[in-house]
Amino acid sequence: MPARKAVQLLIKARWIIPILPAERVYQDCAIAVSGGRIVAILPWEEADKQFTPEQSVNLDQHVVMPGLVNCHGHAAMSLLRGFADDYPLDTWLNQHIWPAEKAHVDGDFVRDGTELAIAEMIRSGTTCFADMYFFPEQVAKVARRAHMRSQITFPVLDFPTNWGEGPDEYIAKGLELHDEYRADDLIRIGFGPHAPYTVSDEHLQRIAVLAEEMQAPIQIHLHETAQEVEDSIAKYGMRPIERIHQLGLLTPQTQCVHMTQIDSTDLALLTQSGAHVIHCPESNLKLASGFCPVGQLIDNNTNVALGTDGAASNNDLNMLGELETAGLLAKAVAGNPAQPSAHEILAMATINGAKAMGLEGEIGSLEVGKAADIIALETKHIGCRPIYDIASTLAYNNRSLSVSHSWVAGRALMLSSHLQTLNERDIADKANAWSKKINRE
Ligand SMILES: [Zn+2]
Incomplete structure (x- = not known):
């Protein structure tokens, strides 16, 4: 009998949805992890014959997925959760969010807010997040400490904020941060020009050149509302996406956030450029910004990934809720209940996100060779019985499931619903202290 091979971790699950190959569900299989990577996916009995794990986790009531x-x-904005609800985007930003940020945002706010956000994200199944916020050096430090994978795009705007005087200072600080994390295996630094209406042509162009040279990602809020598009036509004689295209900013490295307003020329530009759309349905619904035509984008071969946006406009960072909303809304907008399917909805929240960030070789599916970024969800709740199709449960009834385990690159972030890298009580105390401070203003 051949000797059994030592591995770091063996996860035995009732169901595994690997995402790739597409539309597949493995039953009673195990995932073997070594050196932070997936080395095998195979039936339980085979796994016992082949491997001696340092740690073994039996999840026979669970579904496991990437x-x-x-x-x-905007992770740190979790400290402004519920602070200003029920306003239109313009009023919300100008009269509530920006003044509150001016009064309170500093390195400590961003550190504590990001910790709060990451704790919530781990609890709801996220293992990789994209962030765009001030003091990104604090975001990176907290993400590192929590062992959370992230893409951190430092913000660039034409006006001063608590983080700097203007675009030149933001870019200089961002480049320094990029250098600092150049070799980091979990954290990637990119450019976050806030939106076409807050950044000049000159700086958008400079970002395009730098991002191309550095092969760094770009994330920008784009076509969030009809007003944004109308204002751009009045001021520049063109739609915002056309303008950023002419400035060289629309590339396969570009992540266009929101895109609720899309005409046929926009569709063609997205297809030609290979840029990605980041759909944030709950933020768009809450701010009544409009509806992203997900079905049309998919038909035109544009990659659509999902985001929660900040907790001030959602008001949670729960990607399970977000993927369900995205799925239901996409069907309603397209008038087609068949698209997207349950498996396609799960793909938007996993592999499509990895593609948008240029990480599809590393994460987004459970395949041999990929990083072991894995979550498990418990299926004990009566509300999910019976289970005919576990992908359907995950896409349309995931409130009956609870995320119990989470690993990033093979390291546990949560085991049996206990966070391993963050102190939840401490985080909650700090959030309460901030709310008292902010409420006094
Ligand atoms: Zn946003």
């Missing part, structure tokens, strides 16, 4: 990829958010 960790969810949250492609857009």
Whole structure:
């Protein structure tokens, strides 16, 4: 009998949804992990014959899938959750969010807010998040400490904020941060020009040149509302996406967040450029910004990934809720209940997110060779019985499931519903202290 091979971790699951190959579900199989990577996916009995694991986790009531990829958010804004609800985007930003940020945002706010956000994201199944916020050096430090995978795009705007005087200072600080994390295996730094209406042509162009040279991702809020598009036509004689295209900013490295307003020329530009759309349905619904035509984008071969946006406009960072909303809304907008399917909805929240960030070789599916970014969800709740199709349960009834385990690159972030890299009580105390401070203003 051949000797059994030592591995770091063996996860035995009732169901595994690997995402790739597409539309597949493995039953009573195990995932073997070594050196932070998936080395085998095979039936339980085979796994016992082949491997001696350092750690073995039996999840016979669980579904296991790749960790969810949250492609857009402003993590620290979790400290402003519920602070200003029920306003239109313009009023919300100008009269509430920006003044509150001016009064309170500093390195400590971003550190504590990001910790709060990451704790919530781990609990709801996210293992990789994209962030665009001030003091990104604090975001990177917290993400590192929590062992969370992330893409951090430093913000660039034409006006001063608590983080700097203007675009030149933001870019200089961002480039320094990029250098600092150049060799990091979990954290990738990119450019976050806030939106076409807050950044000049000159700086958008400079970002395009730098991002191309550095092969760094770009994330930008784009076509969030009809007003944004109308204002751009009045000011520049063209739609915002056409303008950023002319400035060289629309590339396969570009992540266009929101895109609720899309005409046929926009569709063609997205297809030609290979840029990605980050759909944030709950933020768009809450701010009544419009509806992203997901079905049309998919038909035109544009990659659509999902994001929660910040907790101030959602009001949670729960990607399970987001993927369900995205799926239902896409069907309603397209008038087609068949598209997207349950498996396609799960793909938007995993492999499509990995593609948008240029990480599809590393994460987004459970395949041999990929990083072991894995979550498990418990299926004990009466509300999910019977289970005919576990992908359907995950896409349309996931409130009956609870995320119990989470690993990033093979390291546990949560085991049996206990966070392993963050102190939840401490995080909650700090959030309460911030709310008292912010409420006094
Ligand atoms: Zn946003």
